[in-house]
Amino acid sequence: MSEANKQILVKANAAILKRDFEGFLLLCTEDTTWTFEGDRTIEGKEAVREWMRATYVEPPDLNVHRMIADDEYVVALGDIMLKDEQGKAVRHSYSDVWRFRDGKMAELHAFVIKA
Template identity: 65%
Template sequence: MSEKNKAILEKANAAIAKGNNEGFLSFCADDIEWTFVGDKTIKGKEAVRQWMAATYVEPPKFRVANLIAEDDFVAALGDITMKDEDGKAADYSYCDVWRFRGDKIVELKAFVVKT
């Protein structure tokens, strides 16, 4: 199961990198919940869709250092570059912990630090 979940996450992230938010969302459950630790929680696919539309004006650039999978979880460690509120490129380090239910992503806990 864990290798299958890694493959799903890789496909989902590839969609984001191409600017295909709907492609990413096709891998998500309707009741998905994203928690940005220390910031906010977004509940439901439509709320995630709206967040992505507002935040990913240009597709972010991911550099995944490690994908670690066990049971229903995949942890992704790496760096991301995306536009900030002023439209300037900003760099972040992150650890995303994704939880799966069947073939769908149901939860994200994101630990993100601007570098």
């Protein structure tokens, strides 16, 4: 199951790079919950869809350095380049802890810092 969950996350990340938000959301549960430590919590597919549209105006430069899987969890470590309000590219390091349920991404706990 761990390897299958890693492959789901790889597929989800590929969708993000193409700005295929609907393809990404097909891999999430309806009640998916995303917690960005120290920032906000987003609940449900519609809220995630809105967040993605606002945040990923352009495809991000996403680099996953390592994935570690155990049972229903996958941890992804990497960096992502996003544009700020002024259009300047800003690099962030991240650690995403994903919990899977029934082959879909049910929960994200993200730790993101400017690099």
